[in-house]
Amino acid sequence: MNNVHQKYSQGGDFVISPISELDIFTREDFSEEHKEIYNMVMDFDKDRVLTQKKEIESYNPELSKKLLDEMAELGLLGIDIPEEFGGIDLDKITSAIVAEALVYSPSFAVTWAVQTGIGSLPLIWFGTQSQKERFLPKIASGEIICAYGLSEPSSGSDAMGAKTTATLSEDGKSYILNGEKVFITNGGWASLFTVFAQLDGKLTGFLVESGTEGFSIGAEEKKLGMKGSSTVALNFQNAKIPAENILSTPGKGSEIAFSSLDMGRFKLGCSCLGGSKMVINRVAEYAQERKAFGTSISNFDAIIKKVADMTVHTFTSDSMIYRTIGSIQAEIDSIEKSDENYLKKMIGAMEKFAIETSMVKVYASDTSQWVIDEGLQIFGGYGFLEEYPLAPAFRDNRINQIWEGTNEINRTVIIGFFMKKALTEEMPIYDAIQDIEDFLKSNDLNSKDELLDKECFSLEMTKKGFLYLFNEALSVFQQDLQHEQQITELLADIMTNIYNVESTIIRAKKMYAKSQNIQAINIAKILTSEMVDHLTLSSKNICNYLKGHEMKDDSEKFLNEIISKAQLDTNTIDLKRNIAKHIFKEGKYPF
Ligand SMILES: Cc1cc2nc3c(=O)[nH]c(=O)nc-3n(C[C@H](O)[C@H](O)[C@H](O)COP(=O)(O)OP(=O)(O)OC[C@H]3O[C@@H](n4cnc5c(N)ncnc54)[C@H](O)[C@@H]3O)c2cc1C
Incomplete structure (x- = not known):
């Protein structure tokens, strides 16, 4: 047998490594700090988000922004932002924990997820020192809300087929953007957008500020779920972007776009895990209270099977999620922070686990949608009513199988x-x-x-x-x-x-x-x-x-x-x- 052992498997090599040689990180290995943050976010979510859920979900930008400010005060907008730019730079396991714990309003959770994920990671990882100094402290404090613009009317999955163009102006001082982006989360509220456009036929990232001439923001889309989040189109008609707002170098766009998505789709899986657990909590109570044929429905074998299956697959999502992020973190920990290529190596560490992060995205989102569906069935007719928890969950969660790369x-x-x-x-x-x-x-x-x-x-x-x-x-x-x-x-x-x-x-x-x-x-x-x-x-x-x-x-x-x-x-x-x-x-x- 070849010795393919590594303490942490990576990039799919678990299929050739024997199980006995592996160790994995699990939620039972959380540090005291991890546990404290988990409890703090759960408390915040319960006290501040759950109590205002109706208002958030009926689309209230001021309230969502206010809650983001409150999260900023707790440091929760700066988990991935280095301290020198106003963040608290915690480990990636903490990002997963926060994503899992924000369960009560899916719309607010996604507003936070874009702010701290695809909206800001491109800048954190690929921005210049002066771009970071300019924008990151305000992102960490919630003063700037950010968004990520990759999808276009004719290219969603086929992101590299984006048609938006960028051309360098004759005086070399700006890039002129033309085109349209669609479905942009946080877009209606954001003041900083990471936008991808073809520069000389190569996808390139740009930082676009609201108020830029020639750049306009469309009306809010009417959606099946996530109704409290912002989703808009972005229009560029000879929009003049200062040359210094290019992200990294021309042609780096696909690397920027996809490495941010790797982390984005992983955090989406964490959020699905939190949702699945919440459904089981609700079902565990409801099934015991609800009577039919003179007994609690929790005594029926058909209901018993559903609850067990929901638990099995939720436990599994949990196991794969924290194994994956533990492996990524171990890889990151092996890089010296003083290394001048630290960020590059950190992105490389995450890329090594692209197979695993995609597996997390698919499995956790398929599981949560199925868990919600089974939960809804256990609620019977009440599952179909808006005032009970499963109907909105069913609608809100559905997008998770579509965005951040369809399943x-x-x-x-x-x-x-x-x-x-x-x-x-x-x-x-x-x-x-x-x-x-x-x-x-x-x-x-x-x-x-x-x-x-x-x-x-x-x-x-x-x-x-x-x-x-x-x-x-x-x-x-x-x-x-x-x-x-x-x-x-x-x-x-x-x-x-x-x-x-x-x-x-x-x-x-x-x-x-x-x-x-x-x-x-x-x-x-x-x-x-x-x-x-x-x-x-x-x-x-x-x-x-x-x-x-x-x-x-x-x-x-x-x-x-x-x-x-x-x-x-x-x-x-x-x-x-x-x-x-x-x-x-x-x-x-x-x-
Ligand atoms: C509410 C919402 C918020 C969003 N937020 C953002 C955002 O903030 N930023 C952003 O850039 N985008 C965002 N998106 C866009 C989202 O990422 C895309 O909708 C998604 O990537 C799918 O692209 P599409 O809609 O063009 O579908 P298409 O690419 O047209 O796909 C249609 C169907 O064909 C399938 N398909 C396509 N290609 C293949 C293939 N090669 N093999 C097999 N099947 C395939 C897909 O899986 C899907 O089932 C958002 C979308 C929504 C609805």
């Missing part, structure tokens, strides 16, 4: 990066595949009887199954595999399941070692069993297709042998009853 685009990112690593041999994927036969011969489940050992074994087999299946598909289609999206989506989901199961097993074991938490173990068991079911079905579908394209019968036989070793005989029905019982007893999401 379809993020699935192509997951498998696209992995393909690149395989084809360039950056990762020893072929060596790992060569080792499968030996692995099958030398590993036997019978000898294992410790906690979650069966699940660990099943996970290792699933990794082998994934690698084998991926390699078969890649051998058939080579580069063109990227166009076979029905296959790549299945592969991206298998890969995500592997990451999730591994994160959940390791976390559950840590929790059990510390406090004998058996429910975390039950969750890991259910999740692993579901992973194998998904692999079995996906593999069947992919093989049925590949057989029409050169895949050999022997290959399918070998793959089935691997998958058969991954099979488990978990009694998921009883485990789910156990988990739901625990949730009802606690009256909330308890982890």
Whole structure:
């Protein structure tokens, strides 16, 4: 077996590293400071946001701005801003914690998320000293609200196809921008916009200030949800941007745009996690209070299953999210702050985890939408009424599967990066595949009887199954595999399941070692069993297709042998009853 061990896996290499060699960060590893910030934000959200939620959600820019000011006073607009520019420069784990804790008004949460994320990160990471001195202290204090303008009427997912142009004026003192941006969050309230335009055919970033001649802001869009946030179009008609407002150098736009999005989509996942937990809290109470057929609906097995499943997938989102940010933070911590290339290396550290941040975005947003849908179902007819919590949540959360890269685009990112690593041999994927036969011969489940050992074994087999299946598909289609999206989506989901199961097993074991938490173990068991079911079905579908394209019968036989070793005989029905019982007893999401 090749030694591919690293303490923290990165960029998808968890599929070739054995689980036993890994350590991960979990929320149980939060420092005292992390816990204090989490509680502080939860208190702020409850006292200041929840109490004014109706006004915020009915669109009240003054109130939203006032609340941003209050967050600034708590330092919460400057978490990622260096101290020399008025911020408090805390670790990335803290950014995740704040994003998770702001749950009560999704519109306000997104106003904050853009201010501290895609709206300001391009400047923090790529701005000049004088640009930072000019704008960052005011962003940290809330005096400047910022926005990020990438999407255009004819290019959303295809961001590189932006048509807005920038040309250098004859005197070289300004750039002239022409074009339109659409769907810009915070746009109606912002006074600083990071805008991307084609300069000599290359995407380039610019800082655009409100009041710039030739730059106008459109009317607020009427939306399905997030009604308290601002979403507008931006118009540029010979808008004259001072030459010193270019971000970094000409042609750097895609790097600026995508590195900020990596972090933006990760924080979106954190916010979805907070939302999922809140739904379970509501459901845990409601299901016990609501009576039907003379008993509480929490006694019905169908409701029990829903509550357990919601808990399993929320726990999983949590495990993958803090594993990912812990890995990113460990990478950042290994860079000297005094290094003159600190920022560049920090961005590089985050880019290493582009596969993982895309997985977080897809899984946490799909999970929260599904959790809300199940929660709504548990509320029955009341779930459909606006005055109950699930109807607005259903509408507000839906956007999370669309923005910061749609979930379809993020699935192509997951498998696209992995393909690149395989084809360039950056990762020893072929060596790992060569080792499968030996692995099958030398590993036997019978000898294992410790906690979650069966699940660990099943996970290792699933990794082998994934690698084998991926390699078969890649051998058939080579580069063109990227166009076979029905296959790549299945592969991206298998890969995500592997990451999730591994994160959940390791976390559950840590929790059990510390406090004998058996429910975390039950969750890991259910999740692993579901992973194998998904692999079995996906593999069947992919093989049925590949057989029409050169895949050999022997290959399918070998793959089935691997998958058969991954099979488990978990009694998921009883485990789910156990988990739901625990949730009802606690009256909330308890982890
Ligand atoms: C409320 C709101 C706020 C927003 N805020 C901002 C913001 O602040 N700044 C900003 O720049 N943008 C913002 N956006 C834009 C958002 O990021 C885009 O809407 C999103 O990226 C999708 O682009 P699109 O709407 O053009 O859809 P399209 O790109 O036209 O996609 C349509 C469908 O086709 C699918 N699709 C497209 N290409 C592919 C492909 N290659 N493979 C498979 N499927 C594909 C998509 O997944 C989607 O299902 C916001 C949008 C909304 C609705």
